[in-house]
Amino acid sequence: xxxxxxxxxxxxxxxTASIHSSTEAWTHMEAEYAGNIDGLMETLVPEGPYAYTIVxxxxxxxxxxxxxxxxxxxxxxxxxxxxxxxxMVSAEPLVELNGGWYNFQENISRGRPKGGDVINDNAxxxxxxxxxxxxxxxxxxxxxxxxxxxxxxPDPVEPPLEGVAGRRQLLKLHNQYLAALRANDVExxxxxxxxxxxxxxxxxxxxxxxxxPIQSKSDYRDYLTAFFEKFEVRAAxxxxxxxxxxxxxxxxxxxxxxxxxxxxxxxNTVDFFIPAKDNRFIVQTGHGTDxx
Numbered sequence: 001x002x003x004x005x006x007x008x009x010x011x012x013x014x015x016t017a018s019i020h021s022s023t024e025a026w027t028h029m030e031a032e033y034a035g036n037i038d039g040l041m042e043t044l045v046p047e048g049p050y051a052y053t054i055v056x057x058x059x060x061x062x063x064x065x066x067x068x069x070x071x072x073x074x075x076x077x078x079x080x081x082x083x084x085x086x087x088m089v090s091a092e093p094l095v096e097l098n099g100g101w102y103n104f105q106e107n108i109s110r111g112r113p114k115g116g117d118v119i120n121d122n123a124x125x126x127x128x129x130x131x132x133x134x135x136x137x138x139x140x141x142x143x144x145x146x147x148x149x150x151x152x153x154p155d156p157v158e159p160p161l162e163g164v165a166g167r168r169q170l171l172k173l174h175n176q177y178l179a180a181l182r183a184n185d186v187e188x189x190x191x192x193x194x195x196x197x198x199x200x201x202x203x204x205x206x207x208x209x210x211x212x213p214i215q216s217k218s219d220y221r222d223y224l225t226a227f228f229e230k231f232e233v234r235a236a237x238x239x240x241x242x243x244x245x246x247x248x249x250x251x252x253x254x255x256x257x258x259x260x261x262x263x264x265x266x267x268n269t270v271d272f273f274i275p276a277k278d279n280r281f282i283v284q285t286g287h288g289t290d291x292x
Contacts, residue, residue, distance in 0.1 A: 017100035025103035051138030151276030166245025
């Protein structure tokens with residue numbers, strides 16, 4: 001008796017792609033444990049552009065910087081810096097999603113200072129996009145930071161939301177963000193963002209394959225204006241979504257009309273969003289599939 005009549009070829013293809021993304025991500029993680037720079041570099045795809053944000057910075061005033069690294073040599077130097085000052089001992093994934101083209105984790109990362117004995121536990125989220133071949137194409141990370149420490153200016157009257165209330169609020173805010181995308185409404189998207197928003201997302205306006213560094217609401221306004229001039233968003237539906245009170249992650253299928261060619265196109269995007277003390281997004285980091 002057939003009950004769940006999904007095409008077995010579709011299931012097999014999706015399972016194969018998902019297992020591949022997991023394999024490539026964990027091959028990279030195991031190289032992190034070993035700490036050998038050459039071994040780490042071998043876990044990347046042979047050619048860029050790459051998408052790396054492995055040293056995000058939170059300043060004492062609550063402002064955030066999340067530098068993008070996109071070349072092989074830059075990544076090597078970054079790994080030399082990071083692994084030169086600490087050893088990664090293990091990572092315990094509390095949440096793990098293996099999409100057909102990415103691996104997302106919320107994990108407890110265990111590490112110690114170089115030459116030290118004390119092991120520290122840190123809650124971290126990591127996103128590892130992959131291609132169809134060997135290696136990861138990027139590593140996008142964020143270390144858990146309380147909302148109260150994110151965002152400049154006076155503290156809001158109401159305290160930052162935490163626990164289940166914080167999770168429910170992020171769900172509502174992300175739904176608002178998706179509705180704004182569907183409406184092709186620049187200002188409605190920006191309404192979900194903190195004034196100091198930092199966004200690293202794939203540049204579909206110039207179709208470079210790289211992430212574009214957005215360092216203010218003004219930058220984001222310019223990008224969205226150009227994006228909606230090039231594409232008309234027809235649908236934006238999440239495929240996977242998970243949230244704690246300090247982050248929200250989502251994979252979204254975006255169907256669009258290429259206005260110039262009057263042809264339908266679509267992308268899948270994956271992003272993690274980080275809330276600030278005003279309960280709006282201050283960080284958006286992610287990637288996306290090729291236009292097709």
